[in-house]
Amino acid sequence: MTMEVKIGVQNAARELSVDTDESPDDVLKSLESAISDEAVFSLTDDKGRTVAVPADKVAYLYFTADSGRKVGFGLVTGT
Template sequence: MEVKIGVQHTPRELVVDTSDSAEDVEKTLSDAVTSGGVFTLTDAKGRKVIVPAAKIAYVEVGGGVAGQVGFRS
């Protein structure tokens, strides 16, 4: 599933391809915003993306990455 994260005062968004469900992403985001902590996602390759919840402008949860061209590892 593709997740796009907009960060305040940053012209580019972060794009994370994760195996988490939309409900899991939403719950993680809600918990981070409520506690004032950090929003953490793990991508398909096991890398972590950590964003301070206070700096998140928006989060867009997509259906997935379709039509990719090229080699994948």
């Protein structure tokens, strides 16, 4: 199941958004490890692209489950 991870970066106006197959626990462990090692936090998306941020500059992570693509303009109800 694909999950979207939004990464807030200190002193950056926009957040980074990455779709990944990793679990939230795995992403958090990776960030914790990068912080303790004073290294770069990197996350690879489901298409093989990698985003890298200095771990000490990560302000927050926001996880959302991908519920699939929505098609159409809204809910149609019959009368």
